[in-house]
Amino acid sequence: MIFERTEQHPGARLLLVLACLVVVVFGLKFAAPILLPSALALFLAILNVPLMIQLQRRGVPRPLAIALTMLVTVAIFGVILLLAVQSFSELQTQLPRYATRLQLLQQQWVRSLDAMTEFDLTSYFTPALTTDLLNPSSVVDFVGNMLGRIAQLVSTTFVILLILVFMLDEAAVFPKKFTYILGSGPDEHRMAAVVGEIQTYLGIKTIISLTTGLILGLWAYIMDLDFPVLLGVFAFLLNYIPTVGSIIAAAPAILLSIILHGTLGHAILVASGYVAVNTVFGNILEPNLMGRRLGLSTLVVILSLLFWGWTWGPVGALLSVPLTVVLKIWLEHTPDLAWVAVLLDKAPPDPAFVPAGPADIDIDAGV
Numbered sequence: 001m002i003f004e005r006t007e008q009h010p011g012a013r014l015l016l017v018l019a020c021l022v023v024v025v026f027g028l029k030f031a032a033p034i035l036l037p038s039a040l041a042l043f044l045a046i047l048n049v050p051l052m053i054q055l056q057r058r059g060v061p062r063p064l065a066i067a068l069t070m071l072v073t074v075a076i077f078g079v080i081l082l083l084a085v086q087s088f089s090e091l092q093t094q095l096p097r098y099a100t101r102l103q104l105l106q107q108q109w110v111r112s113l114d115a116m117t118e119f120d121l122t123s124y125f126t127p128a129l130t131t132d133l134l135n136p137s138s139v140v141d142f143v144g145n146m147l148g149r150i151a152q153l154v155s156t157t158f159v160i161l162l163i164l165v166f167m168l169d170e171a172a173v174f175p176k177k178f179t180y181i182l183g184s185g186p187d188e189h190r191m192a193a194v195v196g197e198i199q200t201y202l203g204i205k206t207i208i209s210l211t212t213g214l215i216l217g218l219w220a221y222i223m224d225l226d227f228p229v230l231l232g233v234f235a236f237l238l239n240y241i242p243t244v245g246s247i248i249a250a251a252p253a254i255l256l257s258i259i260l261h262g263t264l265g266h267a268i269l270v271a272s273g274y275v276a277v278n279t280v281f282g283n284i285l286e287p288n289l290m291g292r293r294l295g296l297s298t299l300v301v302i303l304s305l306l307f308w309g310w311t312w313g314p315v316g317a318l319l320s321v322p323l324t325v326v327l328k329i330w331l332e333h334t335p336d337l338a339w340v341a342v343l344l345d346k347a348p349p350d351p352a353f354v355p356a357g358p359a360d361i362d363i364d365a366g367v
Contacts, residue, residue, distance in 0.1 A: 087230035
């Protein structure tokens with residue numbers, strides 16, 4: 001039979017698995033217009049289900065609980081989007097002034113280096129070259145493309161919220177469906193464990209990212225930088241990407257420090273604040289709250305950033321680590337694929353670790 005022959009030829013089985021993987025990757029990229037809003041709505045649903053369940057347990061009818069949960073979600077993300085769009089609009093008007101300031105600073109630095117050395121560095125940094133490197137129109141075009149992507153994301157917000165409403169409506173029914181399909185055996189408990197760990201990860205990550213954004217936005221205000229709200233939003237979003245995200249989030253603040261204040265000491269002070277906040281939250285607080293099992297190796301973080309960024313664009317890059325962690329949690333609770341989760345982890349698993357059992361998970365808490 002075909003299955004017996006495949007088992008006898010592991011090479012053919014490997015080729016079959018690789019072929020299926022190519023089909024899945026192509027499907028993810030081709031169906032991005034549908035899958036990306038659905039993934040965003042699913043993450044929001046996982047974060048909002050505990051609030052909706054708490055409202056229902058306090059006697060609030062399910063339609064009203066869904067409406068209140070949606071109201072809280074729309075209020076939070078609406079305020080963030082409104083502040084970010086206003087800051088982007090103001091940034092676009094300030095970009096030519098920033099580019100001119102950068103040109104002047106570069107010329108001053110070149111003259112200072114030329115005075116301290118015997119080389120004539122001004123011949124390597126001619127005004128034409130400086131203008132080409134720091135062309136205001138190019139910078140404006142770059143930010144304009146970024147604004148276009150943000151506008152496209154805002155335009156799909158309605159679709160995301162619509163999907164979220166129906167997901168929240170189904171949240172109370174899904175556990176019963178899973179119980180009917182899987183029965184009250186190990187499969188049901190495994191599904192409950194997966195949902196519980198995903199909720200734990202996304203909840204802790206969102207709270208830490210929000211706190212990081214608030215503190216760094218306040219730090220930007222204290223350091224007299226323009227657009228502290230926008231810098232805080234950047235820090236909030238990019239905190240979902242470990243290591244790489246904190247570096248990318250600090251770059252605009254350091255650049256603004258150099259443009260506005262023109263001193264290396266001020267830029268170092270700004271960078272020190274970013275390093276301190278990300279060290280405390282990213283390397284101390286977050287691992288202690290989540291535990292080692294919900295971490296990823298640095299190589300996996302980089303590869304997931306490249307893969308999901310290529311598959312789903314900038315939004316996919318922001319969701320790269322949460323998507324990979326969700327996949328890792330699911331793999332950990334799938335016996336024949338648990339070895340893949342070990343490869344994604346930071347270090348080999350602790351032999352004393354025992355996965356969450358039926359007594360540790362409430363099946364009604366999941367989607």
